[in-house]
Amino acid sequence: MPSETGATSGDAAVSAARLARPSAGWALLTSELSVLFRRRRTIAMLLALAAIPVLIAVAVKLSSSPPGPGEGPPFLDRITQNGLFVGVTALVVSIPLFLPLTIGVAAGDTIAGEAGLGTLRYLLLAPAGRVRLLLVKYAGAAAFCLAATSSVVVAGAAIGVALFPVGPVPLLSGDTITVGESVVRSLLVAGYVTISMLGLSAVGLFISTLTEVPVGAMAATIVLSVVSQVLDSLNQLAWLHPWLFSHYWLDFTDLLREPILWTSFADNALLQAGYIAFFGALAYGRFVTKDVLS
Amino acid sequence: MTELAIETRGLTKRFGRQAAVDGIDLAVPRGAVYGFLGPNGSGKTTTIRVMLGLAAATSGEVSILGEEMPRHLRDVLPRVGALVEGPAFYPYLSGAANLHRLDTADRHAPSSTRSTRVARALERVGLSHAAGKRVRAYSLGMKQRLGIANALLSPRELLVLDEPTNGLDPQGTREVRALVRSLAAEGTTVFVSSHLLAEVEQMCTHAGVMSAGSLVAQGGLDDLRRVGRAYVRLRTPDADAARAVLASLRLDLDDAVGAQAEPAEHRQSTAQGADAGEEVVSAVLPLGSPAPEAIVAALVRAEVRVRGFAVEGASLEERFVALTGEGFDIAQ
The missing domain is CATH 3.40.50.300 (P-loop containing nucleotide triphosphate hydrolases)
Known part of the structure; x- marks a missing residue:
C-alpha cells in the first residue's frame, strides 16, 4: 500500500509516488530493437544476406555466356535483361536455407539468450512482466524477419540497378509493368516473405523458452525449418503439406502475375497466423510458469 | 507492532x-x-x-x-x-x-x-x-x-x-x-x-x-x-580442585570446548613450560549459575590458586558453526 510505505522514508515516498503512474512501457521495445540491431552478430547476418544478391549479380555479370532460359534458379535468366530481377532471384536462393538460418538465430536467441547471460532474471526483477517480455521479444524477432528480407530485396535492387539495364518489367503472366510498379511489387514480395517467416519465428520463440542454451534453441529452430521443407517435398505426405509452415514460402511469385493472385498470400498469412497463435500460446504457457533458475 | x-x-x-x-x-x-x-x-x-x-x-x-x-x-x-x-x-x-x-x-x-x-x-x-x-x-x-x-x-x-x-x-x-x-x-x-x-x-x-x-x-x-553459551576460563595449577569447585557450583565442565577456544597466547606459554603444571579449566556457564565473582570467591576459599579467570561469551562464529556444522561438505 503506497500510503503505508510513505512513512518509512523519503525515498520510499518517492518510489510510492512513482508507482502511481506506470508508463506504457514502449521503452523496452525500443531498447530491444536497439540492442538487437546494434549487435555485431545481427549486423553480420544482415550483411551476409545482402551479399547474396550481390554475389549473384556479379557472377552473372562476369560470366561470358549469360544463363539461358530456364537455367539456374528461377528468374536467373532474366537478370541480364532487367536488373530488377536480382532481388527476386536472390530471395528464391535464400528462402530455403539462408533466411531460415538467420531467423532461427534471431528467434532461438530471444529468451534462451537472456537466460544464458543471466540477464533474464534481472529483466524479470525490474519487473518487465513475463507476458510483456515475451511480446517484446517476439516483436524483435519479427522486426528481424523484416530486416532480413529487406536487406536481400534492397541490396538486390541496388546491385541490379548498378550492373544491369532497368526498364519495364515483364511478369510471369506475360504482361509488362512499369519500373514504379515493379518497386511496389518488390515491396509486396518483401512483405510476403517477411510474413512467411513469422511462423518459424514463433516456433523459435517457443523453443527458446525451453532452454538456457541459446545455440540449442537456434539449431533446433533451423533444423525444424529444414524438416518442414523436406516433408513438403515428399508427395506421400501431401495431406500434411498445407499445414507445414514452409508450404507457401516460394509462392510469392504469385505476386508477380497480372492480375496478382492473392490466394496464396491469404493462405500463407492465415497459416502463419495459426503458427503464431499456436506456438505463441505454447511459449506463453511455458514461460509464464517457468522457474527462472539461470 | x-x-x-x-x-x-x-x-x-x-x-x-x-x-x-x-x-x-x-x-x-x-x-x-x-x-x-x-x-x-x-x-x-x-x-x-x-x-x-x-x-x-x-x-x-x-x-x-x-x-x-x-x-x-x-x-x-x-x-x-x-x-x-x-x-x-x-x-x-x-x-x-x-x-x-x-x-x-x-x-x-x-x-x-x-x-x-x-x-x-x-x-x-x-x-x-x-x-x-x-x-x-x-x-x-x-x-x-x-x-x-x-x-x-x-x-x-x-x-x-x-x-x-x-x-x-x-x-x-x-x-x-x-x-x-x-x-x-x-x-x-x-x-x-x-x-x-x-x-x-x-x-x-x-x-x-x-x-x-x-x-x-x-x-x-x-x-x-x-543465545550462545558463556564460558568460564580459569588458569590454575590446581586443576583438579578447581574442577571439583566448579562442579559443585553446577557448571558444566567441558574441556573439549575449552581447548578449542583456548587463547593463543596462553597455549604458547604452556608450551614454553614457563608455568609448568598450570592448566586451563573451562566450563560452560549455564543460566542461573552464580555470578563470576562468587565463583572466584568459592575457588579461593577452596585454596585454588587462581592465576587467570575470564567469562567469555560464545562468538557468533561458534554459534554459526554449531548451527550449520563445520567442514566443506556441501549440504545435501
Whole structure:
C-alpha cells in the first residue's frame, strides 16, 4: 500500500509516488530493437544476406555466356535483361536455407539468450512482466524477419540497378509493368516473405523458452525449418503439406502475375497466423510458469 | 507492532524430491539490515528466487513490503532492488548501456531521468570512469559493482543483495559495507545474503541462519549472540580442585570446548613450560549459575590458586558453526 510505505522514508515516498503512474512501457521495445540491431552478430547476418544478391549479380555479370532460359534458379535468366530481377532471384536462393538460418538465430536467441547471460532474471526483477517480455521479444524477432528480407530485396535492387539495364518489367503472366510498379511489387514480395517467416519465428520463440542454451534453441529452430521443407517435398505426405509452415514460402511469385493472385498470400498469412497463435500460446504457457533458475 | 519488509510462512521449494528450501519462516523488520547466513548450498539463493517471484514456491506464503507475492509482483518489484546470484550483463554493451537496458524493463522508471539515474548509480559504486567500457572488459569486481548499481537505479524501499561482496577486493568490500550502511541510514531495508560471518557481523542488525534448507536461527544480532553459551576460563595449577569447585557450583565442565577456544597466547606459554603444571579449566556457564565473582570467591576459599579467570561469551562464529556444522561438505 503506497500510503503505508510513505512513512518509512523519503525515498520510499518517492518510489510510492512513482508507482502511481506506470508508463506504457514502449521503452523496452525500443531498447530491444536497439540492442538487437546494434549487435555485431545481427549486423553480420544482415550483411551476409545482402551479399547474396550481390554475389549473384556479379557472377552473372562476369560470366561470358549469360544463363539461358530456364537455367539456374528461377528468374536467373532474366537478370541480364532487367536488373530488377536480382532481388527476386536472390530471395528464391535464400528462402530455403539462408533466411531460415538467420531467423532461427534471431528467434532461438530471444529468451534462451537472456537466460544464458543471466540477464533474464534481472529483466524479470525490474519487473518487465513475463507476458510483456515475451511480446517484446517476439516483436524483435519479427522486426528481424523484416530486416532480413529487406536487406536481400534492397541490396538486390541496388546491385541490379548498378550492373544491369532497368526498364519495364515483364511478369510471369506475360504482361509488362512499369519500373514504379515493379518497386511496389518488390515491396509486396518483401512483405510476403517477411510474413512467411513469422511462423518459424514463433516456433523459435517457443523453443527458446525451453532452454538456457541459446545455440540449442537456434539449431533446433533451423533444423525444424529444414524438416518442414523436406516433408513438403515428399508427395506421400501431401495431406500434411498445407499445414507445414514452409508450404507457401516460394509462392510469392504469385505476386508477380497480372492480375496478382492473392490466394496464396491469404493462405500463407492465415497459416502463419495459426503458427503464431499456436506456438505463441505454447511459449506463453511455458514461460509464464517457468522457474527462472539461470 | 513492527512492520515486516519480508515475511515468509512455511516457504518450501522442492526440486523433484529434494527440498532446497524447507518450510522457512523469515521475518525481516523494516529498516533492518538483515544478514542471511548459511554455507554454500543451504538454500539462500533459492529462497531469494522464490521470494522475488523468479521461481514458484512449492508451498508456503511470501509477502514483501506488506504485499502478497507473487500476486502483487508488479507493484512490489519496482520498489525492490536486487542482486541475485551474481551480476549478469550483456557483454557486448557498455556498463551504462546495460543499466539503460535493464531500466527500460521497469515501467515505473521514468525515461526522462534515466540517464541521470544511470550516471548517479554508476557514481555511487565508483564505476563512472568505466561507464563507456564494454562489460566484456570488466573484471569480476567491476561486474559486481555494476550489479549493485543496477539495484540502485531507482529509489528502493528494499534491497536484496545476494553475496554482494563476491569477487571484490578488500577495498571494494569495505565500500559495499559503507554503501549498505548509508542505504540503511536512508531508511532502506537491506537483505543481504552471505556465507561470510564476519561480513554479516560488521554490517547487519539482524541475521537468519540457513542450514540444509532450514532456517535454524533468526533474530537481532545481539539476541543471537546472547543465545550462545558463556564460558568460564580459569588458569590454575590446581586443576583438579578447581574442577571439583566448579562442579559443585553446577557448571558444566567441558574441556573439549575449552581447548578449542583456548587463547593463543596462553597455549604458547604452556608450551614454553614457563608455568609448568598450570592448566586451563573451562566450563560452560549455564543460566542461573552464580555470578563470576562468587565463583572466584568459592575457588579461593577452596585454596585454588587462581592465576587467570575470564567469562567469555560464545562468538557468533561458534554459534554459526554449531548451527550449520563445520567442514566443506556441501549440504545435501
